[in-house]
Every structure is written in structure tokens, then in C-alpha cells.
Amino acid sequence: MRLPGMRASIIGPVCLLLATTSQAQDVTQEKISQLNAAMRNTNGQIDTTDVGVEFNSSRSLRAGPRGYNLFEDVANRKKFLHFDRERVPERVVHALGHGAYGTFESYGDWSNLTMACWLQEGAVSEVFTRFSVVVASVGGSESGRDVHGFATKIYSPCGNNDLVGNSLPSFFIDDGAEFPGLIHSVKYEADKGFPTGGTAHRTAYDFFTSHPEGSFQLMQVLSDLGIPRDIRHISGNGVHTFRFLAAEGKSTLFKWYWMPRLGHRSLVYDEATKIAGKNNNFQRVDLYNTIAAGIYPEWDLAVQLFPDDGSYMWNGYDLLIPTQIVPFEVNPPITLGKLTLNRNFQNFFAEPEAISFAPSNVVDGISFVPDPLLQWRLMSYDDTATHRHGSPNGYTLPVNQAVAPVNNNYRDGYMQPYIFEGDSTASSNNIGGVRSPSDNETLQFTAASGESAGAGKIGRYTSHYDWFGQARTFWSTMDVYAQQHTVDGYRFELGNVGDAGVVQRYIDGILNNIDNCLARRVAWGVGAVLPATGSGPVTNGTNGTATYPSLYPLNPGQEDKKSNAGLQIAVVASDTMFTQEDMDALTAACSRQNVSVVVVAPRIGQLNTGVEAVNSFVTTSDIFYDAIIIGSLSGNDTALDPTSAGFVMEAYGHGKAIGALGSSGMDVLQYLDIASQPGIYAGAASTVANQVLDALSGPVRFPQRFPTDDVQAICG
Ligand code: HDD
Secondary structure, eight states, X not given: OOOTTOOGGGOOOOOOOOOOHHHHHHHHHHHHHHHHHHOOOOTTOOOBOTTSOBOOTTSOOXXXXXXXXXXXXXXXXXXXXXXXXXXXXXXXXXXXXXXXXXXXXXXXXXTTTOOOGGGSTTOEEEEEEEEEESSOOTTSOXXXXXXXXXXXXXXXXXXXXXXXXXXXXXXXXXXXXGHHHHHHHHSOOTTTOOOOSOOOSHHHHHXXXXXXXXXXXXXXXXXXXXXXXXXXXXXXXXXXXXXXXXXXXXXXXXXXXXXXXXOOOBOOHHHHHHHHHHOTTHHHHXXXXXXXXXXXXXXXXXXXXXXXXXXXXXXXXXXXXXXXXXXXXXXXXXXXXXXXXXXXXXXXXXXXXXXXXXXXXXXXXXXXXXXXHHHHHHHHHHHHHHHHHTSXXXXXXXXXXXXXXXXXXXXXXXXXXXXXXXXXXXXXOSSSSOOOOOGGGOOTTOOSTTOOSOXXXXXXXXXXXXXXXXXXXXXXXXXXXXXXXXXXXXHHHXXXXXXXXXXXXXXXXXXXXXXXHHHHHHHHHHTOOOOOTTSSOOOOSSSOOOOOGGGOTTSTTSSSXXXXXXXXXXXXXXXXXXXXXXXXXXXXXXXXXXXXXXXXXXXXXXXXXXXXXXEETTTOOGGGOSEEEEOOBXXXXXXXXXXXXXXXXXXXXXXXXXXXXXXXXXXXXXXXXXXXSTTXXXXXXXXXXXXXXXXXXXXXXXXXXXXXXXXXXXXX
């Protein structure tokens, strides 16, 4: 398997000894049995109170058919008492999320690196992955521009191991003490209650202006990487450096990544905002439906390795700074195993909502480094889970339970579900309670052997490094279309900040330190003062600014050919447009690549042509499809009705592949005045289907159609 943006030769050893299907079934069954023990099936059962007394909960107890309700309706009062408390606090960040179960399979024996049991030869573990967006509350839009969370709980035989990462490889701040301030600033403004779910406002940019270390992260969010099509096409990034511990305590530092086998796909901003309004659940629908259809997304677990000499430095890269990354081109990752998501949850509240992750949940063989962002995370997640579950016993909820045995003296507390036998409640003891492991039975939570606990004078330290360098590298790596989208991203955000002082400070203090032309273009678009030409660095491709293709996997040609599995193509039809024969030809070509063909017409149901329309122009919209095909027109028609034409032209404006079928195809495209543009195809159904499918796995979009700045005029 080649990773995006990498040469085959830099891939590390991939032992293809894949776990057998039966092993995967066993670990899945083990977790399912645990979940089943908690399942309740009320289908067809008689309604009862919570103490098992049958009653008709749909009618009030009243003093006669026209009389007052009686206080004595104790059963219904109890029902309300429960209903009024059905909501638990939403997560303070990453509140909006969804997820699925699956498996993790180790590609081989990684005992040279780590004792972690889920990374040994043939190891297969059940997992649950939750995807999320950071800022929006529950009920917000999954498609809004934001970092996406990618948290995986590995129910391994040696205990739960959580990998809690994001869709982007760096972060906004480098010290966890600033996290509450960061989150306060990006959430709605305290005195107004808006905007919810976005950073295009004053407090956010005031924070960003005074935190230049986050300039690289923010640029990534404002590029198309900040608006992924769905979560099957994002990567997961651990961001920090972590520590592997092998036998004898040998320490190797690592950074981890989930590399999507489907490649990366993103929206364009106009689509993202429209999807947010028309179906704010688009991403969870995509995951749920593809898994239900047997199209399982997969990611490779890749790690970059760094020798641990106690300095936490590698080739000039500071491994304790989470705002900075180590490009794959300078430290190629190796792939250790594969994550597959293959099973939908059964109950949204009890599973994706009730699950709680913590980067501190690691097994023997994985440990931490003194990165001050990570160190605060090691405390914050369990704390917030305790608040959210209203109890420290959240780890006993079925979705959180380890499949490994859990034996300890964590006793009592709100909603303790277990009845522990015996009188011993202390470790260690001599009267028959839990037994303490001997030193050679566990190494957990130890650092590299010989490392000292302290590293200098006690103090509150600020790191000083080249805050703008990696943002500049990212900027230089994007092609001109991606740069234009990112400029528009800055313009949208700064154009909504509403405080000219903050806007100017961001342009002069941050953007102009990254690239003078970028700063001038953004300033031009938002009516700010343009920084003087040459007052900031200029990256024009000739002055040696590094570019690393792996940083921007959306550039055309940067990835391996993408799989189209789970994508959707809309066919525009009507009572006189499109034939069943063409439908059969399209379906035959598309189903080979697991792509759905959805017929959209003025009304749902069977059309006069015999074709079945599953969506109408009222129930759906072009933004939900990856490409559009126009059915053949009957007779000598060449003109599309305005609704169909609007449907096609919006997709055209979003850079999507467009096909037109039959002898009318080319005429219709000429009528729409798009016939000579890239990504436009006309002809027989099977030919057009293959051209559109090729476009979807190749360039994906045709950004040449998007308007671009006159860079020469703005930057000189
Ligand atoms: Fe965090 C949730 C990822 C920094 C404190 N974080 C949360 C989730 C993800 C991340 C994916 C959602 C988990 C879920 O689905 O339940 N967070 C990250 C990454 C970070 C990061 C990749 C930087 C590398 N986070 C970070 C810091 C702090 C927190 C610095 C605090 C010091 N994060 C939290 C939290 C949350 C959380 C407040 C809210 C809900 C939860 O934990 O369970 O504890």
C-alpha cells in the first residue's frame, strides 16, 4: 500500500500476514457479547413503570373526563422526572460527533518497538472510532469549516488504548494551559451568543493574532483540508510525540497517523455552507450508509520513529512542540496495521455519545513525553468525562468497558453498578483482595530508563521558534487553486470579524510574516491596508522555500489514484429525459466501483420513461453528489428546463465532472455553454460513466473553472 504523497521505496516493512477473518470475528464477538448483556428489547412488551408495574403511560389520571389532572398520577410524574433529565452535558469541545465499531489488525510483530499487545504478530482488536467537529454544539453542522476529531478506542486484550487525534497534524497552541482561552475565543461571543460553530469573529482572531504559533494550523483549517467531504476521506493525526517502550524499557519516540486508504477528498466552501443548511448530518449519513451497504472505510496506522536520546530533538525538529510537524518527506512513516470500520452502533446515546476517550488510556508499551500540551490532556479528558457522566463510574458503561479484565479498588460513587464480593478494598493487602503486580509484570507509565524527572529550573516557559516557517511551507506546497481557496478562506473569516484593528493586526502581524503576497491578497479582499510590497517574505518558488507534497494531499496528482467507493452520481431525468437502457449501462459501470447512481427528476416515483426517480429537485440538491450526468433528451430537444439547468450549473460551478448522454448530449452542453470546458463529457452512457468515474478518481474537481485573483496586479 502506498501512502499519499510518498514514494513506494520510503514505506517501511509491511508484513502482510493479515489476521484471519475468524480472529476478527472472535474479537468482535467478545465485545458484542459484552454489549448484548446491556441490550434491552422492548418490542411488543407491555408498558410498565420503572419498578415493573404495568400501566398506560399515554393517558393522564384525571378527576373525570373533563376534570383536572391528579397529583396522584405518580407513574406519569416519574416518567417526567426521567424525561426532564434525559440530557447529559455535551462535550465542552467536539460535542458534535458520530462513529462506528470496527477492528484493528497488526501487520506484524512490532515487539522490537513496543510491548503494546495490540501491535504484536497477528493481533486483532475490536475498536470504536468517534469523529467530531471541534467548535459546533450538538445539532450543528458537520460540514462547517473546522478541525475534525478522530478518536479511536482499541479494546485490546491488555486493556483499552485510546488514540485521540485530529484530522490535521499540528495544533493552535503549544501549552495546554492556554486551551480554555483558545476554546472560549472560538466559541460564540459571550455578550452576544453568536456566531455558533465557526471562528469568523472578533474574539477568535484576537486570540489568533496573539498566538502566532498557531498560524500553520489555522492556514490548514482555512484551506480545503478544513472542509472534508466526509470522514471516510480524512486522516487522523496524533499531533504529539509519544513513546514506545519495548522489553527492557527500550524507548523509541513516535508520532502516529491514520492514513485513509480512500485518499483525501474535500468540499468547496460554497458546497460546505449549503450542505450545512440542507443536511447538517451529511457526514454521519455518509458513514452510516456506506457501512450499512458493506463499503467499509479503512486507514493504515503509520508512525514516524525518532531515536530517544533524551533531548526530544530530531534533525533540528523539536519533538515537544505540537504546533510543528515533521514532514513525511524527511522522516518517512512506516505502517504498523490497519483500522477498518465495519459495524454501525445500535443506540446513538449509549454508544457514540456515552463513549469517553482519554489520551491517558494507554497499555503497557506506550507512554508520554514532556510536551506541555499533551501533559494537560493527560488530565483533562478523564476530568471532563467524570463531569459528563455525572460520576467517575463512566468506565463501566458498556461502550467504555475494556474486554480485558478490570480488577481494582475503585469503589462506590454515583451509579456504581457492581456488587463487589468480600471485605478487602485496599491494594495491597494480605486478606484476599486484588493482588499487586510484581515489577516484571508491568512497566506502564514509566519513562525511558535513566531519564531524569526534571529538565532545568522550575518556571513558566514560552517557546521561541520560527512560528511562521511551516505555514510558509504549507502555503508554498499548495497549487494556485488551493492557494486561492485559502485566500478566500481568510477573506471570509476576516471579512466577518467586524473589528478593523484586529483584522489589520492579523494581516500585518501574522500573514505578512508568512508571505507578503498572501497578506496583500487577503488585505485587498477585506478592505484593509495592504502591507508594503516586500515588507514580508516572498515565496515565489525560486527562493528556496521548501515544499512537502505530503502536507497537502488534495493537490491533483499528489495521491495514488483514489477509490470511488461510496460516492454518488446524480442523473438528471424527467418524463421525457433519460432511458432505462442508459440507467442500466450507468449502473453496471458504477456498481463495479461501488458508486451509486441516483435519479433526480421533478417528482419522485416512476417516470413516463419507466425509470424510477428516487429524489426530486425539491428533496435533494446537486451539492450532495460527486458528479452529475444529464439524461438524453427525447426528439430534437436541446434545451434543459431552468430547474434542471440550475442543478447542473451549480455543480459545474463547484468544479464537478458533468456528463451528458445520447445524441442530444453535446447540444445540451453547448446550450449550457460549458461544452469546451475541462471535466465535461458527452456520448453513450457506458463511455460517459467511465469518463466520469476516471475524473472522480483522478483530478476529482476541475478548479480551472474557479475565479482566481489577478495576483500580478495585487502583489506586483
Ligand atoms: Fe482534546 C475532546 C483531540 C487538545 C481537552 N479532543 C477531544 C476529542 C478529540 C480531541 C478528537 C473528542 C473525543 C471524543 O470523540 O469524545 N484535543 C485533541 C487533539 C488535541 C487536543 C488532537 C491536540 C493535539 N484537548 C486538547 C487540549 C485539551 C483538550 C490541549 C486540554 C488541556 N479534548 C479536551 C477535553 C475533551 C476533548 C475537554 C472534550 C470532551 C472530551 O474531552 O471527552 O477533555
